[in-house]
Amino acid sequence: MPKILWIEDDYYHVKGLFRRLEKEGYTILYATSANEAYYKVQDWQTYDVIVVDVILPLRDQRDNELLPEVENWKQEEYAGIGLLKYMYRELRIEVPVIALSVVANKLAGTLEALGVDEVLLKRGILPRQVQETVHEVLERRHHDTRE
């Protein structure tokens, strides 16, 4: 079954949003800070979809130290933007990415220019909308690969 990497600091929020996909049999892996996400995205080939919350803390209490690469993301308005730039420009990832954030509307242009597949507004989003979007991006990618 597909594997999703969800990068977001509100764990309970994620749990609620992803319950439907978990019931379908999807495997959800979490990263709750930019620091932790840095390690997890190195294996981007092992995920089918990556979901990123743009407003991310650089580190959380579990992180021992802030990585120098992640420290550079401080220059961005939101750490998630730094992470996305790193994913697309340095790692050259080829898995679908969904950006989900309360600032999604404001940053839609920037996110799409970076290569993000779908931009979702976090406020008011329902589990079935997340489920549908994940299905759509997977289907689209599957279709593109066949062509």
Next chain:
Amino acid sequence: MTPENRLLVAFITIALVLSITSVGCRSQSSGQSSTSAPANQGFLQPFLKDAFVLLGALLSIEKILRALISSARSGRIRLFYTQHLLPFLISRAYEREDVKAINRYLEDINIDKITSKDENKRKIGIKQLAVMPATKRSFQALAMALNQEKSKHLRAEIVRALSFHVDYGSNDQPDPV
């Protein structure tokens, strides 16, 4: 049927089943057959009494829970609210697809973040509240955070967030609970 009504029906069903069971046990322990005339005569009275006592107790629990949530949200027992009650409420709101409640809890999460000891967490909470529709509650939380914040950088962020909160009254919603 709303989730609350479903819960009420479930409570009543449990109360009825328990009452019937207890009546059955009582008549058996007194050595009478449950189909005999003396047992049937007093069937309705203890059954209704038990059902009402149980229902009353369950409704009181619901009342206490509502009062607890209201008190916790107002900040009196915030730790209990954010660590134990909020995860349950968020999950329930998602199941009901109650957008207003979800948004309200999202605001609660961010209000909790701006009072955190972790500076990174506070920063994220402020940034999120700055872009969310302003409410009286978030305005008050940010104003309180401004009084307590020692970091110059974060104070500037709070002031910026507050500048988006001038029309806070227009987004206020009644409590979802």
